[in-house]
Amino acid sequence: MKKIIKPHSSIASFTCATLAITTALVWTSADAATLNAPSSGTFTMNLDRSALTPYYGYFLSTFWDTAASNPSNPTNTGNYLVGNIATTEIPAVNRVFDLAPIGSDPVNQPVQRFVKATSAGFSIDSDTLAGVSNTQIGMTGVQGFYAPLWPPSGGGVLNGDFSVVYDASRQSSGQTGWYLANNIYFTMAVYDFSNLSIAFTDANNWRFSGDLLMSPENGGMLQGASLNDVGDFCLGTGSYAGCGQVSSVPVPAAIWLFGSGFLGFAGIANRKRQHSSTLKKEQL
Structure with a gap:
């Protein structure tokens, strides 16, 4: 059975836990469930290559999965990973990050690394799609980008050790929190x-998906536009582990050699693409 949550033209009152963005939301409360914190699973990221180009020619060049970026290995510092960002483009789709276990953050992590554990109190209301503040889903994995046009002679950017977070105060201009x-x-x-x-299918078997918008923080740091769609x-x-796989798009057969400067951290670029504020949910 499929149920759709979409903007309604009338104005209504809701609690702060709802995912109202600019208009009220209507839904059917039947078959609602509280989805539990995952003990394991995956987060698949698919970035739109054309969305990266306007920002100094960014492209994904390096990906370290859980084993390669192992936060228990003291060698895998942030500086070490930055120094090993490649200058050859790789596909920016089907990049899979493993979810971190429930519990406490890993101890004795390498310098500049801050892998987060998944919070025991994390949950998602399947009816409103609201989460719980001050909780998170942690994950492992790091990605590196190369920007051949970054002044003055190109450079690398690094991000990773991600966490999925809910903050109701971010609900505006297409943001869901x-x-x-x-x-x-x-x-x-x-x-x-x-x-x-x-x-x-139940509280422990679920899929959460959507689009990725350039955050205002990242867009501001890169001196570019914010809240444009850059992937999914x-x-x-x-x-549902392993969801989100798509057909890979070949990358150009080119090696970029535009300098050796690297940055400690940055996000990725974005493009202008209109997006809908419609929120959907399905129960199988």
């Missing part, structure tokens, strides 16, 4: 979530 935070070097929102969709994501737990 959900966002992806970078935690390597320092914590900062890099993508806001939009056009959200929920599918679930799919977070899956239980039987």
